[in-house]
Amino acid sequence: MAAASPATKTKAQTKAKSPARRTRNTGRRDPLAVVLLKQDHREVEAWFDEYEQLDNDREKLALFNKIALALKVHTQIEEEILYPAERGEVEDDMLDEAYVEHDGAKKLIAELEAMKPSDEFYDAKVKVLGEYIKHHVKEEEQPGGIFAQAKKGDEDLDALGERLKARKQELMAQHGRSAAH
Ligand SMILES: [Fe+2]
Ligand SMILES: [Fe+2]
Numbered sequence: 001m002a003a004a005s006p007a008t009k010t011k012a013q014t015k016a017k018s019p020a021r022r023t024r025n026t027g028r029r030d031p032l033a034v035v036l037l038k039q040d041h042r043e044v045e046a047w048f049d050e051y052e053q054l055d056n057d058r059e060k061l062a063l064f065n066k067i068a069l070a071l072k073v074h075t076q077i078e079e080e081i082l083y084p085a086e087r088g089e090v091e092d093d094m095l096d097e098a099y100v101e102h103d104g105a106k107k108l109i110a111e112l113e114a115m116k117p118s119d120e121f122y123d124a125k126v127k128v129l130g131e132y133i134k135h136h137v138k139e140e141e142q143p144g145g146i147f148a149q150a151k152k153g154d155e156d157l158d159a160l161g162e163r164l165k166a167r168k169q170e171l172m173a174q175h176g177r178s179a180a181h
Pocket of ligand 2: 037041074078137140
């Protein structure tokens with residue numbers, strides 16, 4: 001069901017910029033796909049910073065769960081939609097490395113999900129996951145990186161952005177349902 005689920009919206013982030021811009025692949029403004037993915041990156045980076053300020057285990061667990069869900073959904077929509085569409089537009093090595101980095105992040109997330117915040121190395125693992133993600137995000141966003149190469153290609157990144165957005169909503173709703181207990 002497409003019931004409204006306000007909990008999945010990130011208001012502060014979506015308000016900041018009005019996304020859809022009709023610049024094809026030329027202008028300096030980002031197309032929708034890049035706007036949306038960058039918003040996800042900023043959101044999760046802020047949560048990693050926030051995590052470092054916490055010392056309550058319940059709050060740590062809640063924030064980590066939020067980070068884990070965001071990362072799972074984000075990596076999934078990139079792997080299902082963005083990366084395959086960019087095969088041929090973006091250097092193969094760069095895309096291959098992105099998949100491998102996603103896998104590395106997923107393994108760390110799975111390890112953390114099997115732990116409790118009071119466990120030894122829990123905080124360290126969250127910290128390393130954050131650094132890992134920051135590195136990966138840089139590979140996507142830096143000049144000459146995945147997004148920059150994608151913007152030079154023929155793919156319509158506004159249309160792709162609509163697909164990313166729809167799939168993200170669907171996955172957030174699915175995860176939201178299975179997490180409710
Ligand atoms: Fe990625
Ligand atoms: Fe990304």
